[in-house]
Amino acid sequence: MNDTQQAILRILAETYPDAKPELNFSNPYETLVAVMLSAQCMDKQVNKVTPAVFRDFPDVASMAAIDADTLYPYVKSCGFKSKSQNIVSACRMIMDKFGGRVPDTMEALTSLPGVGRKTANVVLSTAFGRPAIAVDTHVFRVSNRLGLADADNVLDTEMQLRRVIPERDWSAAHHWLIFHGRRVCAARNPKCGGCPLNGLCKDYNTRKEMPHEPDALSL
Numbered sequence: 001m002n003d004t005q006q007a008i009l010r011i012l013a014e015t016y017p018d019a020k021p022e023l024n025f026s027n028p029y030e031t032l033v034a035v036m037l038s039a040q041c042m043d044k045q046v047n048k049v050t051p052a053v054f055r056d057f058p059d060v061a062s063m064a065a066i067d068a069d070t071l072y073p074y075v076k077s078c079g080f081k082s083k084s085q086n087i088v089s090a091c092r093m094i095m096d097k098f099g100g101r102v103p104d105t106m107e108a109l110t111s112l113p114g115v116g117r118k119t120a121n122v123v124l125s126t127a128f129g130r131p132a133i134a135v136d137t138h139v140f141r142v143s144n145r146l147g148l149a150d151a152d153n154v155l156d157t158e159m160q161l162r163r164v165i166p167e168r169d170w171s172a173a174h175h176w177l178i179f180h181g182r183r184v185c186a187a188r189n190p191k192c193g194g195c196p197l198n199g200l201c202k203d204y205n206t207r208k209e210m211p212h213e214p215d216a217l218s219l
């Protein structure tokens, strides 16, 4: 980690001391379901539907016992029907292969239908307290703009962040970058003028040096 990256992480930590998951859940099963529902859906919307889901299907076994058509009316405001199918199928596999307990390894989690590396990292971090950096659209965009990473895909970004950020801060840094992406460093029209990181940001300072600042950012 160089001095600039160290300073960026310090400012992020100071700016977002309360950064934490915005999804509501209380155990690994609920975490898995909520994170699966959150793909391409706002956390606030997921939080609206999960109370009824967790009330009527409170554990892996009850979710594995229904079919996707039963779940879909509960979650249709969160997107595609395939999410219902994946959640039910994942719970059936957890019953069949993992004794009804949500697994706690990357390999096992990503063997579940509809669970990719990002979802698995969130579950490992928030449900099991493991150090993990889940790279979603905000983490990818913000970390590459800032210069914490220099990658064109999420896997390389995750690996670079794991090298730059101390392991004890991986989970927190994931939330710092999401908060910064949502509140300041939006995909379009980031608020660079008021950004506490603008003196350190690779993207901002590169654009400042250009004769004509581009209208749209590359990430």
Ligand code: SF4
Binding pocket: 145, 146, 184, 185, 186, 190, 191, 192, 193, 195, 196, 197, 198, 201, 202, 203, 204
């Ligand atoms: S200076 Fe602009 S591009 Fe850089 S992190 Fe801040 S808001 Fe994002």
